[in-house]
Amino acid sequence: MEKRVTFRGWALPLLLIAPQVLISAVFFFYPAGQAIWQSFFIPDPFGLTSQFVGLGNFEFLLGDKFYRASFLTTAVFSILVTLCSMIPALFLAVMADRLIKGSGVYRTLLIWPYAVAPAVAGVLWLFMFNTRVGVISWYLGKLGYDWNHVLNGGEAMGLVVVASAWGRISYNFLFFFAALQAVPRSVIEAAAIDGARFWRRFWTIVLPLLSPTTFFLLVVNIVYAFFETFGVIHTITAGGPQQSTTVLVYKVFSDGFVGQDLGSSSAQSVVLLIVVGLLTVIQFKFIEKRVHY
Amino acid sequence: MKKTLIGMLATSSAILVPMAAMAQTEVQFWHAFTGRLGELVKAQVEEFNASQSDYVVVESHKGNYSETLNAGIAAFRAQEQPHILMVFEVGTATMMAAGGAIKPVHEVMEASGATFDPDAYIGSVKGYYTSTDGDMLSLPFNSSTPVLWVNRDAFEAAGIDPDTDLSTWQNVDAVLDQLKAGGENCPLVTAWQSWIHLENFSAYHDVPFATKDNGFAGLDTELALNGEAQVAHLTAMGEWAKDEKFIYTGRRNEGGANFRSGDCALFTESSAGYAGIKAEAEFDFDVRPLPYWEGVGNGPQNTIIGGASLWVMEGHEDEEYKGVGEFLSFLSSSNVQAAWHQNTGYLPITSEAGEATRAAGFYDENPGTDIAVIQMTAKEPTANSKGLRLGSFDQIRGIIDEELEAIWSGDKSAQEAMDSAKERGDALLRRFETANK
Numbered sequence: 001m002e003k004r005v006t007f008r009g010w011a012l013p014l015l016l017i018a019p020q021v022l023i024s025a026v027f028f029f030y031p032a033g034q035a036i037w038q039s040f041f042i043p044d045p046f047g048l049t050s051q052f053v054g055l056g057n058f059e060f061l062l063g064d065k066f067y068r069a070s071f072l073t074t075a076v077f078s079i080l081v082t083l084c085s086m087i088p089a090l091f092l093a094v095m096a097d098r099l100i101k102g103s104g105v106y107r108t109l110l111i112w113p114y115a116v117a118p119a120v121a122g123v124l125w126l127f128m129f130n131t132r133v134g135v136i137s138w139y140l141g142k143l144g145y146d147w148n149h150v151l152n153g154g155e156a157m158g159l160v161v162v163a164s165a166w167g168r169i170s171y172n173f174l175f176f177f178a179a180l181q182a183v184p185r186s187v188i189e190a191a192a193i194d195g196a197r198f199w200r201r202f203w204t205i206v207l208p209l210l211s212p213t214t215f216f217l218l219v220v221n222i223v224y225a226f227f228e229t230f231g232v233i234h235t236i237t238a239g240g241p242q243q244s245t246t247v248l249v250y251k252v253f254s255d256g257f258v259g260q261d262l263g264s265s266s267a268q269s270v271v272l273l274i275v276v277g278l279l280t281v282i283q284f285k286f287i288e289k290r291v292h293y
Numbered sequence: 294m295k296k297t298l299i300g301m302l303a304t305s306s307a308i309l310v311p312m313a314a315m316a317q318t319e320v321q322f323w324h325a326f327t328g329r330l331g332e333l334v335k336a337q338v339e340e341f342n343a344s345q346s347d348y349v350v351v352e353s354h355k356g357n358y359s360e361t362l363n364a365g366i367a368a369f370r371a372q373e374q375p376h377i378l379m380v381f382e383v384g385t386a387t388m389m390a391a392g393g394a395i396k397p398v399h400e401v402m403e404a405s406g407a408t409f410d411p412d413a414y415i416g417s418v419k420g421y422y423t424s425t426d427g428d429m430l431s432l433p434f435n436s437s438t439p440v441l442w443v444n445r446d447a448f449e450a451a452g453i454d455p456d457t458d459l460s461t462w463q464n465v466d467a468v469l470d471q472l473k474a475g476g477e478n479c480p481l482v483t484a485w486q487s488w489i490h491l492e493n494f495s496a497y498h499d500v501p502f503a504t505k506d507n508g509f510a511g512l513d514t515e516l517a518l519n520g521e522a523q524v525a526h527l528t529a530m531g532e533w534a535k536d537e538k539f540i541y542t543g544r545r546n547e548g549g550a551n552f553r554s555g556d557c558a559l560f561t562e563s564s565a566g567y568a569g570i571k572a573e574a575e576f577d578f579d580v581r582p583l584p585y586w587e588g589v590g591n592g593p594q595n596t597i598i599g600g601a602s603l604w605v606m607e608g609h610e611d612e613e614y615k616g617v618g619e620f621l622s623f624l625s626s627s628n629v630q631a632a633w634h635q636n637t638g639y640l641p642i643t644s645e646a647g648e649a650t651r652a653a654g655f656y657d658e659n660p661g662t663d664i665a666v667i668q669m670t671a672k673e674p675t676a677n678s679k680g681l682r683l684g685s686f687d688q689i690r691g692i693i694d695e696e697l698e699a700i701w702s703g704d705k706s707a708q709e710a711m712d713s714a715k716e717r718g719d720a721l722l723r724r725f726e727t728a729n730k
Contacts, residue, residue, distance in 0.1 A: 042728045045387055046394040047370045051727055060724070066717075131542055132479075133550055150543045151702045238544060239691070241698040258359055259688035260366065260387060261724060 032273065038266035045260035057267035066243050067251070067268075074247040077161065078225035084165035085221055086214075089172030094202065096173075097180040107177065114170035118228065122235030125163040149237070153244030156237045160245050163236060164229045172217050179213035180206070211291045219283055226276060248272055317349045320616045321375035325361040325601065327354060329568070330435075333636055341623045348616030358601065359687065362387075365606070369394050374606045376617050379434060381601045382421060383686040386508065388604050389430060390684065390729040396605045396614070398621065399428045404611070405618025413625070413643045417595050417669045421680030422602045425509055431602035432621050435639045437565035438596045438665050439489040441465075441584060445577035447558035451475025455579070461587045465559070466529065469538040472558050479557035481539045484546035487693040488599050489561050489583070490530065491518055496597045496678035497583060498522050498590030508682035512726040516683075516718045518693070519711035522589050527700055527707035534701040541701045544694045563599060564665035567638030580661030582668050594678045596668050600639065640665060684725025689718040 007013045039057050043050040061067050096106055116124075128136045129149060137147035149155040183206055191201045207214075230250045233239060239246035239254065249272065256265030326334050331354060338352045355364040358381035365378040380388050388395055402409035411419070411429055422431045445455035451472045458464050465481075472480040483489055495502035500522045505514040533539035540557065542548040552560035553573040560566075561583065570578060585592035603624075605617055623629060630646030633639060635655050641647045647666050650656065656663040672678075683689060696710040696717075705713070 042724060044391060044728045045366050046391045048391060048393045049728075049730070051730060053727070060720070064720075130547075130550075132540075132556065133554070150547075151541055151698060240544065240695060241702065242695045242704070254688065254691065257363055258691070259685050259721070260363075261685065261688070261721075261728075263728070264724070 035266045035269045035273070038262060039270045042261075042263040045262070053263070057263045058271075061264065061267055061271070066246070069243065070246050070248055070251055073157075073244065074226070074249075077157065077229075077245070077247050078222055080157075080161045081164045081168070081225040081229065082218065082221040084161055085168035086172050086217055089169045090176050090210075090214075092169070093173050093176035093180055094206075096177055110173050111170045113167045114174075116167055118164070118167065118231035119235050121167050122163050122232040125159060125166075125232075126236050129159055149241075151241050153241055156241055156245050160229070160233050160236050164225065164232045168221065168224060172221070175213050175217055176210065179210050183209050208292055215283075215288060215291045218287070219280065222279065222283075223276065226272070248275070317347060318612050318616045320348055320350045320377065320613060320620060322350050322352045322377040322379075322603075322620070323355045323361055323365060323375045324352060324379040325355065325358045325381070326379075330637065333633065337624065337629060337633070340629075341620055344623070345619070348619060350616070350620050358384075365604075369606065369608075372608065374608060376606060376609055376613060377620070378604050378606055379601050380431070380604050382599055382680075383690065385422065385431070385602070385680075386682045386684045386686060386725070389424075389682065390512070390725075394607055395430075396607050397424075397428060397430045398432050398603075398605060399430070401605045401614050402618050402621065405615045405622075407615075407618035407622035409618075409622060409625075413645060415640070415642060415644055415647070415670055417674045417678070418598055418640060418642050420674050421598055425506075431604045432624065433598075433602050433642045434600070434624070435565070435633075435637065436598040436600040436642065437563040437639050438598050438669050439485070439493050439561055439583050440564050440664055440668065441581040442552060442560040442562055442566065442570060443579040443581055444552065444555065444558050444560075444574075445579055446555070447472070447477055447576070451477050451558070455577070459559075459581050459584060462526070462529065462584045463587055465584050466533075469533060469559075473536070473538050477558050478537070479540045479551060481533065481559045481561075482542055482548035482551050482557040483539075483560070484548050484562040484566070485599070486541075486544065486697050487690045490526065490697075491523060491693060492681060493583065493596045494526055495520075495523060496680075497585055497594055498592040499594040499675055499677045500590045501677050502681060503683055506676040507680065508684075509676070509679060512684065512722075512729060514683065514722060516689075516715040516722070518718075519708065519715045522586070524707045524711055525589065526586065527697070527711065531700045531703070531707055535703060539701075541698070564640070564662075565600070565638045567662060568636075580664045582664055591675075593668075593671075595670070595672050595674055597678060597680050598640065598669070635662075638662065638665075640669060644670075683722060684729065685721040689721055692717045692721075 040052060040054060041050045042053050042057065092110060096103055096110070099106060113121075128134050129147060131137055131148050131150055132141075140147045147155060149159050187205055188201055191205055196204070227249050229247070230253050233245055233247065233250050234253070237245045239250050248268065252265050252268045252272065255261045255268065322338065324334055334352060338350045342349055355361040361378070362380050362384050365374060365380070368374045399409075399411065414429070414433065418433045418436050419429055422433055423429050441459060443455065443459065448455040448457070452475050453468060453471050457468060459468065469480045492502055495518065500520055501507060501517040503514045503516050503518070505511045508514040530539055534541060540551070542551055546562065546566070548557070548560060549562060549566060549569065551557045552562070553570055555574070555576050564580070567580070582593070583596055603621065605614070625643060627643060627645045627649050630641045630643055631649045631653070634641040634646060634650055641650065651663070693714050696705070696714040699705040700707050700710045
């Protein structure tokens with residue numbers, strides 16, 4: 001028999017959920033609604049006049065081949081950032097988990113980069129890789145490699161991916177590390193007694209047990225790559241060379257805050273909203289099936 | 294002591310000021326300057342506040358140019374706008390189109406009764422900020438123009454006479470070959486590529502950058518930067534880039550670091566780069582006029598300015614506008630302008646300030662600092678060299694940067710790249726036209 005708490009009447013339950021509903025309405029539904037509403041207009045920056053254009057903003061966007069290309073750029077960028085921030089984090093967590101002495105220091109040091117603001121991280125990486133003047137590009141030059149991310153799109157992409165993923169490794173490390181600590185020792189010891197070596201135990205026991213954390217981090221990191229990386233891109237490449245690092249959210253920022261084109265910027269936000277919504281549905285529908293809680 | 298006290302009050306929060314100066318009318322001034330320039334602005338404001346007792350100007354730094362403009366726009370929407378807002382030159386069309394948000398400077402000055410003589414300002418400086426009827430809409434504040442910087446030591450190291458004539462690109466072309474042959478691995482570098490090699494290039498050769506008098510005559514303007522003259526110049530630069538005679542370092546003024554460190558021989562950059570280069574360069578340097586192509590267009594015409602102007606915003610009391618008028622009149626006065634020009638390398642906005650600087654012997658002591666002034670004022674501006682007035686221009690510059698990168702990397706020919714820049718830029722101009730109908 002199912003056990004559930006029942007309320008008499010509607011007043012109390014409504015009162016209890018009211019704060020949550022209110023917060024969602026003020027901070028999520030209202031701005032999202034505004035973005036959708038604004039996407040049907042071309043306003044002037046000062047809000048003095050506004051032209052209703054229907055779906056004109058969307059037509060303008062989708063007719064722009066550079067905007068369409070930026071979907072691919074975003075996909076490549078997000079996948080790379082997610083992989084480059086999760087794999088090293090998992091590796092470091094597994095290593096830290098095996099440490100007996102000094103693991104506290106090691107953990108603390110690994111968490112530091114997370115405290116660096118994305119834009120500052122961007123500037124640091126830019127200094128190191130500055131064409132002709134940066135430390136690393138200078139050494140690369142000595143080795144005969146001509147580093148030039150201001151003209152080479154592939155190198156620019158590599159640089160923004162590394163700069164975006166770098167600080168994220170710390171965050172992911174924390175979660176992986178905590179999850180590893182929660183893996184029952186008895187299971188691992190049992191496997192060890194059966195003769196399974198470290199990597200075998202890792203693949204067959206630890207990794208499956210980590211899957212809820214991995215899935216959570218996958219969702220969170222993709223959202224991060226989509227929305228929070230524009231500080232890094234802005235400081236390092238400003239979307240260039242040509243358009244090789246212009247991801248969708250950077251275009252929202254530059255059209256809205258550089259170009260003061262709020263209509264197009266709103267329309268792009270709506271498109272992003274749909275894309276991320278779809279992605280999340282896909283993730284929960286297909287990938288979550290492979291997750292064991 | 295009194296000065297520092299006022300300064301402290303002026304820089305402390307806006308709440309403190311009215312308490313200290315109850316009877317004075319407050320004027321808010323938002324600008325985009327930090328560092329040395331920020332200090333100089335602060336000093337100007339302090340001097341004005343100390344010079345009279347009716348008004349207090351409160352200056353606040355609001356971030357870089359884009360951020361300051363955004364802060365002004367956001368404040369206007371919240372009806373908290375400052376009296377005076379600094380807007381960079383590419384935001385001019387945005388401000389002009391916002392008729393209900395701004396109060397033209399000539400109206401403010403007439404109403405305030407402060408001394409104001411529109412003819413005192415240098416034509417090619419104020420031209421950027423006047424309407425087609427000749428009325429001044431915003432007050433030019435900091436204006437510079439591109440010039441050619443020469444590392445004389447690098448010339449000597451490559452066995453070239455540092456006094457070689459570099460007035461035409463034909464001569465520069467030959468010198469680049471010699472520099473390369475002489476072992477120089479960064480013969481030419483530039484800052485602000487679109488501003489120097491397209492916008493100024495077009496004005497300097499008296500060819501249109503955009504139709505409708507570069508946008509001065511109407512919002513239905515279209516880009517004309519894919520013209521024969523521009524394409525020929527960019528083709529030549531593309532060749533130089535391919536042969537590693539022109540080194541591309543980025544969209545902004547990244548090249549300045551390379552030049553100041555002595556890495557590069559020639560540098561096309563704003564005349565306002567003077568202070569930085571003088572402070573850091575450990576080599577002999579020279580300022581030369583921007584080169585032109587002999588036989589192309591009507592070069593050399595005059596170059597155009599970059600920098601910012603001060604816009605007066607709508608929605609304040611008459612009494613406050615009087616204070617604004619007094620302050621702008623103070624800023625235009627000859628000694629304030631002369632000091633500003635000499636301290637920063639920016640152009641003086643009045644001819645009188647330029648003459649005062651010459652009379653004080655500044656140009657003799659700092660040779661080359663008058664090159665920019667001469668280059669701007671040698672000829673009366675034409676429809677092609679008055680300036681640019683294009684909506685969404687900050688973004689159009691971004692598009693131009695992208696297309697220029699395609700030329701430097703060899704992905705596109707100059708013609709293809711500029712045709713594409715025109716097509717993409719025109720689309721933004723049409724959106725701007727719709728937004729401001």
